[in-house]
Amino acid sequence: xxxxxxxxxxxxxxxxxxxxxxxxxxxxxxxxxxxxxxxxxxxxxxxxxxxxxxxxxxxxxxxxxxxxxxxxxxxxxxxxxxxxxxxxxxxxxxxxxxxxxxxxxxxxxxxxxxxxxxxxxxxxxxxxxxxxxxxxxxxxxxxxxxxxxxxxxxxxxxxxxxxxxxxxxxxxxxxxxxxxxxxxxxxxxxxxxxxxxxxxxxxxxxxxxxxxxxxxxxxxxxxxxxxxxxxxxxxxxxxxxxxxxxxxxxxxxxxxxxxxxxxxxxxxxxxxxxxxxxxxxxxxxxxxxxxxxxxxxxxxxxxxxxxxxxxxxxxxxxxxxxxxxxxxxxxxxxxxxxxxxxxxxxxxxxxxxxxxxxxxxxxxxxxxxxxxxxxxxxxxxxxxxxxxxxxxxxxxxxxxx
Ligand code: FEO
Numbered sequence: 165x166x167x168x169x170x171x172x173x174x175x176x177x178x179x180x181x182x183x184x185x186x187x188x189x190x191x192x193x194x195x196x197x198x199x200x201x202x203x204x205x206x207x208x209x210x211x212x213x214x215x216x217x218x219x220x221x222x223x224x225x226x227x228x229x230x231x232x233x234x235x236x237x238x239x240x241x242x243x244x245x246x247x248x249x250x251x252x253x254x255x256x257x258x259x260x261x262x263x264x265x266x267x268x269x270x271x272x273x274x275x276x277x278x279x280x281x282x283x284x285x286x287x288x289x290x291x292x293x294x295x296x297x298x299x300x301x302x303x304x305x306x307x308x309x310x311x312x313x314x315x316x317x318x319x320x321x322x323x324x325x326x327x328x329x330x331x332x333x334x335x336x337x338x339x340x341x342x343x344x345x346x347x348x349x350x351x352x353x354x355x356x357x358x359x360x361x362x363x364x365x366x367x368x369x370x371x372x373x374x375x376x377x378x379x380x381x382x383x384x385x386x387x388x389x390x391x392x393x394x395x396x397x398x399x400x401x402x403x404x405x406x407x408x409x410x411x412x413x414x415x416x417x418x419x420x421x422x423x424x425x426x427x428x429x430x431x432x433x434x435x436x437x438x439x440x441x442x443x444x445x446x447x448x449x450x451x452x453x454x455x456x457x458x459x460x461x462x463x464x465x466x467x468x469x470x471x472x473x474x475x476x477x478x479x480x481x482x483x484x485x486x487x488x489x490x491x492x493x494x495x496x497x498x499x500x501x502x503x504x505x506x507x508x509x510x511x512x513x514x515x516x517x518x519x520x521x522x523x524x525x526x527x528x529x530x531x532x533x534x535x536x537x538x539x540x541x542x543x544x545x546x547x548x549x550x551x552x553x554x555x556x557x558x559x560x561x562x563x564x565x
Contacts, residue, residue: 166226169343172324178204178227180220181338192461197338201391204231208299209238213328218251242267243330244316245274270315306379310372325386335393336361345394360465362410367498373411413501415471418563419449425477425485430543431510435476441556447563455487460494472504475521479511484520492524501529504562510540534558
């Protein structure tokens with residue numbers, strides 16, 4: 165059965181929700197599903213903006229058919245080639261073989277790489293600033309390379325101020341009947357999923373997102389229609405401000421994230437004691453995570469939020485405990501920077517995790533490491549208390565500075 169929503173008088177959301185996918189990109193856990201958004205413009209010409217993942221293909225096609233109501237599909241704009249948005253392309257071509265595809269030259273190369281057979285007369289390639297008039301609506305194409313693939317562009321309907329933003333401004337989580345961000349309590353229910361989506365999917369490409377935001381600031385945007393998550397029609401400044409923080413790697417809040425790697429609970433105990441010492445000093449905006457049981461996508465997401473990071477790790481095979489090492493590798497891969505860190509190492513005969521974690525952090529940009537770290541020999545003991553207090557003092561002073 166079809167399920168569509170009207171975005172403007174001429175524009176319909178024809179996407180669908182996937183509640184069954186457990187791992188987005190086969191790596192990021194989903195507990196509340198995800199939406200694949202696609203939009204259909206009815207003008208003198210009919211224009212579909214992006215397709216959808218094949219998992220929702222049947223409903224997606226039903227949605228298009230009900231909105232077209234017997235009309236043909238004239239154009240398909242492909243803003244982004246990643247398969248969660250192009251898997252249904254072949255079905256579109258089979259049902260509407262005369263459809264013209266509007267996309268970037270790089271997208272054409274990638275579409276061929278993914279096995280789509282396209283004749284050159286089926287495709288209209290567009291470049292920065294090109295426009296197409298579909299009747300009442302004129303759409304301008306703005307290149308958005310590496311947000312988050314090289315071929316990506318965004319499309320702007322100048323007539324109604326609608327930005328089809330591709331992966332930018334997207335979010336994990338299914339829409340479940342609603343569509344607009346103002347139909348949710350976004351700041352309560354969605355922001356953590358939106359941050360986890362941005363930071364893990366697009367987070368590496370902050371400078372490219374900055375470039376896109378600069379171009380977007382010159383447009384009179386009234387609606388933002390991303391490829392995942394809700395459509396924005398009110399309070400656009402809220403999500404723009406989040407994107408400014410995330411894409412410049414500036415923390416949203418002053419607070420402390422404590423991530424520990426513990427085999428038998430001793431490093432965990434030290435991490436917890438540090439959290440209580442911080443609370444005694446008035447620093448209560450803290451989060452404590454076991455790196456072994458928290459998926460790294462959640463750690464990355466919170467790290468984009470908080471200003472301070474404590475890493476506490478056992479030494480394992482004379483190295484960093486593997487899940488902690490993985491977290492550090494992901495931080496570097498995603499270009500995380502501008503955080504204040506402090507290190508706690510533990511080792512029963514040759515503690516090395518502290519110096520090795522420092523090497524990892526030193527290889528990232530603009531990471532400030534406080535010197536009042538802590539070395540434990542197997543477990544936290546009474547003689548370690550002065551060092552713990554000095555560490556808590558140092559973090560509290562830095563958080564409150
Ligand atoms: Fe949802 Fe980069 O694709």
